Amino acid sequence: MVRSKNASPTWNDVRTVLLDFDRAGLRGLVQDLYTASKENRAFLHARLGLGRDQLQPFKANISTWICPDLMNNQSVSVSKAKKAIADYKKAIGRPEGMAELSIFYCEEAFGFLESCSMEDESYFAALIRMYGRSLEFVSSLPAAQRATYLERLDKIRSRGSHVGWGGQDELNSLWHAAALDEQQSE
Structure with a gap:
């Protein structure tokens, strides 16, 4: 199913694009998300069990x-x-x-x-x-x-x-x- 250009992307659209990423590309995307906001950093630290006080x-x-x-x-x-x-x-x-x-x-x-x-x-x-x-x-x-x-x-x-x-x-x-x-x- 092809979405029109005006339709809002969904998780399925994102997932489809991610399937084409190689390991370095995916790591780069996560790094960009990490640096984009303190909320993203907190999320990743908690999810990955990083830091003394998550x-x-x-x-x-x-x-x-x-x-x-x-x-x-x-x-x-x-x-x-x-x-x-x-x-x-x-x-x-x-x-x-x-x-x-x-x-x-x-x-x-x-x-x-x-x-x-x-x-x-x-x-x-x-x-x-x-x-x-x-x-x-x-x-x-x-x-x-x-x-x-x-x-x-x-x-x-x-x-x-x-x-x-x-x-x-x-x-x-x-x-x-x-x-x-x-x-x-x-």
């Missing part, structure tokens, strides 16, 4: 967008902070990394809320949803790996009383629902 670039993106420097006119972007977690999931998506990044998101968001007393219901709703996702990620880990993550989530839950919006009630509800799910699965 989560660091993803954490940096979360911090930039969920806990921005308002004095330097940086803006909040929940979607871009969540994209950092989605990017890690695409790169390698290890369960402990997903747990770490989602909990880090919550810790950073609470730090931001506590430092600037922001009154944005959608920001807070996204935080509550991420807390629930964190509990899901942690519950998917082997029991021996959960303790440290659960301690951090419990500390986050206790911070809910300081930010309003009925936060502590929401976090408690998620916490107890996850504990019930865990007891039922044993």
Whole structure:
């Protein structure tokens, strides 16, 4: 099937062209992608298991967008902070990394809320949803790996009383629902 020149290329089109690449050409393409953006570098480092802290670039993106420097006119972007977690999931998506990044998101968001007393219901709703996702990620880990993550989530839950919006009630509800799910699965 021949696509018209105006049709948007698809993965199948890319794959077909890649079949004609030799080893050096493919390596050159990957090198160009690597140098094109820091997101590509983070993806490749995570996928290939390179570097001491493969989560660091993803954490940096979360911090930039969920806990921005308002004095330097940086803006909040929940979607871009969540994209950092989605990017890690695409790169390698290890369960402990997903747990770490989602909990880090919550810790950073609470730090931001506590430092600037922001009154944005959608920001807070996204935080509550991420807390629930964190509990899901942690519950998917082997029991021996959960303790440290659960301690951090419990500390986050206790911070809910300081930010309003009925936060502590929401976090408690998620916490107890996850504990019930865990007891039922044993």
